[in-house]
Amino acid sequence: xxxxxxxxxxxxxxxxxxxxxxxxxxxxxxxxxxxxxxxxxxxxxxxxxxxxxxxxxxxxxxxxxxxxxxxxxxxxxxxxxxxxxxxxxxxxxxxxxxxxxxxxxxxxxxxxxxxxxxxxxxxxxxxxxxxxxxxxxxxxxxxxxxxxxxxxxxxxxxxxxxxxxxxxxxxxxxxxxxxxxxxxxxxxx
Numbered sequence: 001x002x003x004x005x006x007x008x009x010x011x012x013x014x015x016x017x018x019x020x021x022x023x024x025x026x027x028x029x030x031x032x033x034x035x036x037x038x039x040x041x042x043x044x045x046x047x048x049x050x051x052x053x054x055x056x057x058x059x060x061x062x063x064x065x066x067x068x069x070x071x072x073x074x075x076x077x078x079x080x081x082x083x084x085x086x087x088x089x090x091x092x093x094x095x096x097x098x099x100x101x102x103x104x105x106x107x108x109x110x111x112x113x114x115x116x117x118x119x120x121x122x123x124x125x126x127x128x129x130x131x132x133x134x135x136x137x138x139x140x141x142x143x144x145x146x147x148x149x150x151x152x153x154x155x156x157x158x159x160x161x162x163x164x165x166x167x168x169x170x171x172x173x174x175x176x177x178x179x180x181x182x183x184x185x186x187x188x189x
Contacts (some may be wrong), residue, residue, distance in 0.1 A: 002049040006110060017121070052135055059099045065096075
């Protein structure tokens with residue numbers, strides 16, 4: 001749910017929705033952000049996704065393009081009237097969102113597939129960076145934190161030399177993942 005929530009939240013921002021909130025910041029069940037205190041007060045994956053966005057993405061939304069994304073086509077029953085065809089829906093499996101705030105540039109990559117990883121070549125409008133940090137939601141995307149802390153946030157410092165002439169190669173964007181790369185530019189605003 002964390003991946004779907006993050007993707008929906010960022011997609012809504014791109015469409016102009018500015019006031020957003022979580023269903024219920026409380027403990028317990030039924031759309032709560034955390035398990036009860038007795039169950040460990042563990043955050044649900046969607047709440048972790050909101051933390052990821054709020055802590056590591058801010059500023060303006062520059063235009064982002066995903067070139068040649070892998071596509072998955074889903075078939076589902078359409079109109080059940082005689083002679084009607086099955087409906088088909090084609091969805092790009094990689095989504096990308098970016099926010100720029102001064103010399104900070106954040107790019108979020110979302111792998112919507114729960115079964116397949118994909119390589120990604122990311123290009124940003126800065127030749128190099130003085131620091132690069134990767135923030136992720138770790139754990140199985142099908143998991144919850146109801147029975148234990150199975151899904152959590154992770155941060156990794158990436159060698160800034162990984163960004164070469166504005167490009168960084170991600171060998172594998174795992175199934176059902178959200179990766180937020182935060183770049184602090186050497187080039188000012």
